[in-house]
Amino acid sequence: MSTPIISLENVSVTFQRGVLWRRQRVHAVVNVSLAVHEGEVVALVGESGCGKTTLGRVVVGLQAPTRGRVLYYGQDVRTLRGEAVYEYRRSVQIVHQDSYAALNPVRTVYQSLSAPFFRYRLVRRRAEAREKVAELLEMMGLTPAGDFIDKYPHQLSGGQRQRVVLARAVALRPRLIVADEPVSMVDVSLRLSILDLMRSLNERMGIAFLYITHDLATARYFVRTGRIAVMYLGQVVEMGNLQEVLTWPRHPYLQALLSAVPVPDPRRARHMKPLPLRSLDLPDPTHPPSGCRFHPRCPYAEAICGAEEPPLQTVADGHQVACHLVDKVPEWVLS
Amino acid sequence: MKPLLRVRDLVVEFHLDRGTLRAVNRVSLDVYPGEIMAIVGESGSGKSTLAFALLNLVPPPGRIVEGQVSFNGTDVLALRGDALRQYRWREVAMVFQAAQNVLNPVMRVVDHFLDTARDHGLTNEGEVLAWAEELLRMVRLEPARVFSAYPHELSGGMRQRVVIALSLLLKPRMVILDEPTTALDVVTQAYIMDILNEIRREMNLTMLLLTHDMSVVAKIADRVGVMYAGQVMEIADVDSIFYRPRHPYTVGLIHAAPSLLGDLDRKQPIPGSPPDLINPPPGCPFRPRCGYASARCEEDPGLHVIADGHWVACHHWEQVTHHAPVS
Numbered sequence: 001m002s003t004p005i006i007s008l009e010n011v012s013v014t015f016q017r018g019v020l021w022r023r024q025r026v027h028a029v030v031n032v033s034l035a036v037h038e039g040e041v042v043a044l045v046g047e048s049g050c051g052k053t054t055l056g057r058v059v060v061g062l063q064a065p066t067r068g069r070v071l072y073y074g075q076d077v078r079t080l081r082g083e084a085v086y087e088y089r090r091s092v093q094i095v096h097q098d099s100y101a102a103l104n105p106v107r108t109v110y111q112s113l114s115a116p117f118f119r120y121r122l123v124r125r126r127a128e129a130r131e132k133v134a135e136l137l138e139m140m141g142l143t144p145a146g147d148f149i150d151k152y153p154h155q156l157s158g159g160q161r162q163r164v165v166l167a168r169a170v171a172l173r174p175r176l177i178v179a180d181e182p183v184s185m186v187d188v189s190l191r192l193s194i195l196d197l198m199r200s201l202n203e204r205m206g207i208a209f210l211y212i213t214h215d216l217a218t219a220r221y222f223v224r225t226g227r228i229a230v231m232y233l234g235q236v237v238e239m240g241n242l243q244e245v246l247t248w249p250r251h252p253y254l255q256a257l258l259s260a261v262p263v264p265d266p267r268r269a270r271h272m273k274p275l276p277l278r279s280l281d282l283p284d285p286t287h288p289p290s291g292c293r294f295h296p297r298c299p300y301a302e303a304i305c306g307a308e309e310p311p312l313q314t315v316a317d318g319h320q321v322a323c324h325l326v327d328k329v330p331e332w333v334l335s
Numbered sequence: 336m337k338p339l340l341r342v343r344d345l346v347v348e349f350h351l352d353r354g355t356l357r358a359v360n361r362v363s364l365d366v367y368p369g370e371i372m373a374i375v376g377e378s379g380s381g382k383s384t385l386a387f388a389l390l391n392l393v394p395p396p397g398r399i400v401e402g403q404v405s406f407n408g409t410d411v412l413a414l415r416g417d418a419l420r421q422y423r424w425r426e427v428a429m430v431f432q433a434a435q436n437v438l439n440p441v442m443r444v445v446d447h448f449l450d451t452a453r454d455h456g457l458t459n460e461g462e463v464l465a466w467a468e469e470l471l472r473m474v475r476l477e478p479a480r481v482f483s484a485y486p487h488e489l490s491g492g493m494r495q496r497v498v499i500a501l502s503l504l505l506k507p508r509m510v511i512l513d514e515p516t517t518a519l520d521v522v523t524q525a526y527i528m529d530i531l532n533e534i535r536r537e538m539n540l541t542m543l544l545l546t547h548d549m550s551v552v553a554k555i556a557d558r559v560g561v562m563y564a565g566q567v568m569e570i571a572d573v574d575s576i577f578y579r580p581r582h583p584y585t586v587g588l589i590h591a592a593p594s595l596l597g598d599l600d601r602k603q604p605i606p607g608s609p610p611d612l613i614n615p616p617p618g619c620p621f622r623p624r625c626g627y628a629s630a631r632c633e634e635d636p637g638l639h640v641i642a643d644g645h646w647v648a649c650h651h652w653e654q655v656t657h658h659a660p661v662s
Contacts, residue, residue: 187378221599257521259525260526261521262528263553264550264577265594
C-alpha cells in the first residue's frame with residue numbers, strides 16, 4: 001500500500017470539565033490508531049458523542065492528542081518546523097457540517113476563496129486571484145462562475161454554500177480533506193450531489209478523504225470500495241473494507257446499529273427487526289464502563305468483557321474487530 | 336371511513352419585507368382515524384407550517400389566508416378562547432421538532448405532567464400521576480427514576496420519550512409529530528418508531544408524522560403525502576408511493592435516499608435546487624428540476640385522483656416511471 005499521509009498512533013484525547021474541586025475527565029478518544037493513505041477514502045462512523053469529531057480535529061491539528069502521536073508522512077507533527085508546518089496545514093484540510101457558520105457572512109465568495117491564495121502567496125494580483133477563484137468555482141459545479149463569485153453566503157442555497165466551503169478546502173490542492181458531516185445540513189434531494197462532487201475530487205485530483213458521519217447509508221454511498229472505521233465511546237471497535245464490514249459485521253455493536261438503520265423500502269422495513277440491546281441508552285462518558293465499553297449493553301457479554309479491554313484483532317484480510325467473543329457472536333448478515 | 340382531519344385548499348402566507356411568501360399553497364388532505372400518515376418534504380416544503388396551521392397556531396408574520404381545517408366535523412379555524420385551548424392538546428397534541436429541548440430546564444419531569452394536567456382542568460393529582468406513570472412505562476422509561484429528574488439529567492432519547500408521553504397525557508385523538516427522531520441516534524430512533532407504532536395500536540391513536548427522511552416513512556407510515564414548495568405533489572398508501580410513484584418529485588426523492596441495501600448506481604440526486612417561494616415559477620413548482628417538464632407544466636396541474644386513494648399533481652403522471660429520466 002502507498003505511504004500514509006496521516007497516521008494516528010495510539011491517540012487519546014481527554015477533556016477536563018467542571019470546577020477545580022469537582023474535576024471530571026471525559027475520555028473523548030481512547031487509544032485509536034488509524035492511517036489514511038494517499039488517494040484513499042475512509043469513513044469514520046459513530047453515533048453522537050463517540051469521539052469522531054474530536055478525532056477529525058486531531059488529524060488536521062486543531063486538537064492536540066493527550067497521548068499518542070500524529071504522523072504526517074511518517075514525521076511527528078509536533079516536531080515539524082518552518083516550511084514543513086505550512087506544508088502539513090496546506091495539505092490536510094477540514095470541511096465542517098454547518099456551511100453557514102463556516103463562511104464569513106460579510107465576505108463575498110471571491111473574498112473568502114481568494115484569501116488562501118494570497119495567504120500562501122500563490123497569486124500576486126487581484127485579476128489573477130479572480131481567475132483562480134472562477135476556475136475553482138467551475139470545478140465545484142458552480143457554473144457559470146460569474147453568477148456566484150460576488151455573492152454573499154446568505155444569497156446561496158445550502159448545497160451551493162457547501163460547495164463553496166469545499167472549494168476553499170480544495171483551493172490549495174490538499175492531499176487529504178477531513179469532511180465532518182458535510183451533508184447532514186444539506187437538503188435531502190441534494191446530499192448525493194455533494195457526495196458525488198467529493199468522489200470526483202478524489203478520482204480526478206487524487207485527494208484522500210476522511211468522511212466523518214453518523215449515517216451509515218451515506219458512508220456506503222460515498223466510500224464504495226474504501227475503508228470504514230466504526231467508533232463507540234471513543235474507541236474503534238471495527239475496521240476494514242466497507243463492503244465487507246457492512247455485509248458481515250462482527251462486533252455486536254455494529255450488528256445492532258446496522259439492524260436499526262431504516263431503509264427506504266417499506267416491504268424490507270417491515271421485516272427488519274432491530275437486534276435487542278440490554279440497555280437502550282449510552283452510559284455516562286465521564287464514567288465509561290470497565291473492560292469492553294459496550295459490555296453493559298451487549299446481549300452476549302460474559303465475565304471477561306467487564307474485566308479486560310478487548311484489543312483490535314484481525315478476523316479477515318484487513319478486517320479488524322475489538323471483541324473478546326468474536327468467535328462466539330452469532331453471524332449476522334445485512335439483507 | 337370518514338376522515339378525522341379534513342384539510343381543504345389551505346393557504347398560509349408570510350408577509351415579509353421582500354414580498355409575500357406562500358409557505359402552504361392550496362393544500363388538501365384527509366387523515367383517517369387510527370392511521371399513521373406521513374408528510375414528507377425537504378426543508379422549506381411547508382410541512383412544519385402546515386402542522387402549525389392545523390393547530391391554528393401559525394406564528395406571525397404568518398397568516399392563514401384561506402381554506403378549511405375540520406377535525407371530527409368541527410371547524411378548527413373558527414375556534415376561539417377556551418374551545419381552541421381544549422382542541423389543542425386534548426384533541427390534537429403536537430410534539431415539536433427538537434422536542435428534547437422543549438422541557439423547562441428548572442422543572443422536574445413530574446411537574447411537567449402535573450402542570451399540564453392542572454392547566455387543562457384535571458385536579459385529581461393521584462389519577463394524573465397514575466396515568467403519567469403508565470405512559471412513561473409505555474415509552475420504556477422507569478417512572479421512579481424519571482419523575483424526580485431534571486431534564487438535563489436525561490439523555491436526548493430519554494427526553495424525547497418524556498415529551499411523547501407528555502403529549503399523550505390528555506388522551507388526545509391525534510398527535511402531530513414534527514421530525515420526532517431526527518436528532519436521535521439510530522438505535523434510539525428505531526426504538527421510538529416501534530414504541531409509536533405500539534402506542535398507536537394500544538390507544539387507537541391517529542398520527543400525523545412530518546419528516547424529510549424517506550427511510551422513516553418506509554418504516555412507519557400507512558399513507559404518505561409528499562410536499563414540495565408548499566404544495567402537495569402526491570398522496571397514496573406507502574406501498575404505492577415507493578413501488579408505483581407517479582410524481583417525478585416522489586421518484587426523485589426515492590432515488591436520492593441513500594440506503595444500506597440495493598444498487599448504488601440507481602441512486603442519484605435531484606438536479607437543481609428548490610425554488611424561491613417569494614417568486615415561485617408559474618405552474619408546477621417542480622418544473623425547473625423535472626425531466627418530464629413540457630410547456631403544459633406552466634399551467635398548475637392541480638391534485639387529481641388517478642386511482643383509488645392515489646392523488647397526483649402532475650400533467651405527465653401517466654408517463655412517469657420508477658426510473659427517473661436524467662434532465
